[in-house]
Amino acid sequence: MQATEAGVSTVMLIFENVSKTYENGTRALDDVSLRIEDGEFVFIVGPSGAGKSTLIKLLMKEEEPTSGKIYVGGQDLSQLRHRDIPYLRRKMGVVFQDFRLINELNVYDNVAFAMNATNCSRRSIQRRVPYVLKLMNLSEKAKAFPSELSGGEQQRVALSRALVNNPMMIVADEPTGNVDPRMSWEIMGLLNEINKRKTTVVVVTHEKNLVNALKKRVIYIEKGRVLSDRLEGQYSARQ
Amino acid sequence: MRGSNFFYFISQGVKYFRSNKYISFAAVGVLAACLFIMGNFWLIYLNVDLNLQRMEEENLTMLFLDDEVPSDRFAEIRSRIEQIENVAACEFISKEQAFEDYKATYAEEYDLYEDLEAQGINPLPNSFSVTMKDITIYEETIYQLSRIEGVARIRKQNQDTIDGMLSVAKSIYFICYWIMGLLFVASLFIIMNTIKIARFTNRRQINIMKFVGATDWFIRWPFIFEGAIIGLLAAVISHLFVWYTYTNVMVKLGETIRIFEILPFAEVSSQMLLVASVCGLLIGVLGSSISIRRYFDV
Ligand SMILES: Nc1ncnc2c1ncn2[C@@H]1O[C@H](COP(=O)(O)OP(=O)(O)OP(=O)(O)O)[C@@H](O)[C@H]1O
Ligand SMILES: [Mg+2]
Numbered sequence: 001m002q003a004t005e006a007g008v009s010t011v012m013l014i015f016e017n018v019s020k021t022y023e024n025g026t027r028a029l030d031d032v033s034l035r036i037e038d039g040e041f042v043f044i045v046g047p048s049g050a051g052k053s054t055l056i057k058l059l060m061k062e063e064e065p066t067s068g069k070i071y072v073g074g075q076d077l078s079q080l081r082h083r084d085i086p087y088l089r090r091k092m093g094v095v096f097q098d099f100r101l102i103n104e105l106n107v108y109d110n111v112a113f114a115m116n117a118t119n120c121s122r123r124s125i126q127r128r129v130p131y132v133l134k135l136m137n138l139s140e141k142a143k144a145f146p147s148e149l150s151g152g153e154q155q156r157v158a159l160s161r162a163l164v165n166n167p168m169m170i171v172a173d174e175p176t177g178n179v180d181p182r183m184s185w186e187i188m189g190l191l192n193e194i195n196k197r198k199t200t201v202v203v204v205t206h207e208k209n210l211v212n213a214l215k216k217r218v219i220y221i222e223k224g225r226v227l228s229d230r231l232e233g234q235y236s237a238r239q
Numbered sequence: 240m241r242g243s244n245f246f247y248f249i250s251q252g253v254k255y256f257r258s259n260k261y262i263s264f265a266a267v268g269v270l271a272a273c274l275f276i277m278g279n280f281w282l283i284y285l286n287v288d289l290n291l292q293r294m295e296e297e298n299l300t301m302l303f304l305d306d307e308v309p310s311d312r313f314a315e316i317r318s319r320i321e322q323i324e325n326v327a328a329c330e331f332i333s334k335e336q337a338f339e340d341y342k343a344t345y346a347e348e349y350d351l352y353e354d355l356e357a358q359g360i361n362p363l364p365n366s367f368s369v370t371m372k373d374i375t376i377y378e379e380t381i382y383q384l385s386r387i388e389g390v391a392r393i394r395k396q397n398q399d400t401i402d403g404m405l406s407v408a409k410s411i412y413f414i415c416y417w418i419m420g421l422l423f424v425a426s427l428f429i430i431m432n433t434i435k436i437a438r439f440t441n442r443r444q445i446n447i448m449k450f451v452g453a454t455d456w457f458i459r460w461p462f463i464f465e466g467a468i469i470g471l472l473a474a475v476i477s478h479l480f481v482w483y484t485y486t487n488v489m490v491k492l493g494e495t496i497r498i499f500e501i502l503p504f505a506e507v508s509s510q511m512l513l514v515a516s517v518c519g520l521l522i523g524v525l526g527s528s529i530s531i532r533r534y535f536d537v
Binding site: 087116117 | 449457
């Protein structure tokens with residue numbers, strides 16, 4: 001699994017013997033090697049404290065690995081300068097369990113905000129935001145504020161925001177954690193839709209039933225190590 | 240900064256200002272108070288400077304010549320006076336001229352000099368009036384002047400007043416500089432900490448901007464504008480207060496104590512507003528940008 005090979009550009013994500021030990025001595029990731037191809041749909045599962053969120057923080061360069069190398073879209077993250085980090089993040093749309101919407105802005109502005117922040121022209125914002133909201137079944141809620149929305153709706157707003165800048169990859173850390181079960185299915189369905197449009201999707205989740213039903217690639221992590229990595233996998237550590 | 244972003248940053252800055260209304264107003268109030276005090280000291284400085292300058296201008300030193308000195312040496316003496324570096328100007332006043340001046344000044348006391356005039360006696364000597372560039376080295380210059388051959392006597396003017404005024408002015412300058420400097424630092428510190436409280440509520444938003452890929456400068460600019468708004472508002476408010484107190488206290492005082500000349504506010508108004516705005520902007524912008532610095536680690 002050498003990153004210097006010719007095939008690098010078609011590989012979305014490479015973790016090469018990555019370990020992460022936090023300042024307090026917690027070893028969150030232990031010699032993790034992974035390879036996620038362009039256009040894949042991957043579940044990352046495992047018990048609480050396994051290191052799943054750490055993995056996502058590393059690939060967003062929110063944290064630095066203690067050892068090992070990470071490549072996103074062929075780019076070596078250790079070579080990235082501080083001022084290039086925003087451009088790395090624009091390639092990824094991120095969704096969190098707690099939605100992280102701006103309460104003072106309505107749905108439309110929450111999504112437009114991400115385009116504003118990346119220097120998009122007003123015209124492209126006016127064209128793109130309604131389109132994405134429609135895609136996420138939110139057209140009717142454009143004027144609503146986050147406090148007026150259900151958990152599932154809020155997460156769809158977050159998903160719209162993640163999508164609006166046309167990222168190469170969507171990264172979702174427990175996107176259904178604060179959403180009722182029926183809505184969880186809808187969110188997963190939307191992620192699946194996004195993936196069908198050739199966007200790579202990486203989802204960290206605890207939803208056993210959903211994982212088992214969708215028959216996607218499943219990477220199981222426990223105590224910072226990859227215990228299993230199977231296509232059409234089940235939510236379990238068994239190889 | 241792209242042109243189209245400029246207005247976005249400003250409107251975003253206004254939003255930050257308004258979203259933390261109470262803290263923003265507290266910051267404006269504190270800064271305005273500091274600028275007000277600074278402004279008053281600046282005005283004191285300007286007025287002391289004005290009065291000192293006026294005294295310097297009026298401060299003529301008279302050099303009286305020996306009656307023995309023949310008139311063909313006057314030009315030579317003049318050039319020797321002018322050679323002294325600190326001499327700004329020197330003017331020859333002849334015996335006759337001096338007597339005429341004297342008569343003009345004391346026209347009503349004719350009896351004082353009518354006898355002299357009748358006898359054709361002129362008791363006044365030939366003289367030079369000298370003005371100096373720098374009165375802080377007054378005594379040295381006087382010494383140099385006294386060494387010129389033919390100078391019989393030197394009449395220093397207002398020396399005690401000048402010395403007194405000079406030392407008072409020096410300590411006033413000293414106090415003004417220090418108070419303005421200290422207030423600048425203190426208000427920067429207060430503003431920084433006031434805005435820091437507001438930043439706490441902006442933290443979420445900054446965090447969100449970061450993970451959607453906003454650059455540091457894109458995040459920073461609105462806060463810089465927010466600081467500029469605080470600074471400019473404070474400058475205008477302090478200016479109005481300075482105006483009010485100056486015309487109602489200082490100018491009135493100047494009218495009562497006649498020996499001091501007080502600058503009319505109209506003459507310094509624009510300068511005061513400019514200085515206040517520059518200080519306000521500096522403190523506001525610095526305070527605002529320092530207060531968000533620690534959000535840029537990630
Ligand atoms: N900033 C940090 N400093 C120190 N230790 C941390 C930090 N973040 C996470 N950890 C520790 O690293 C380990 C992995 O944490 P991580 O958040 O990656 O787990 P997770 O798999 O996402 O768990 P969960 O399913 O509960 O979200 C845990 O033991 C956690 O306590
Ligand atoms: Mg987690």
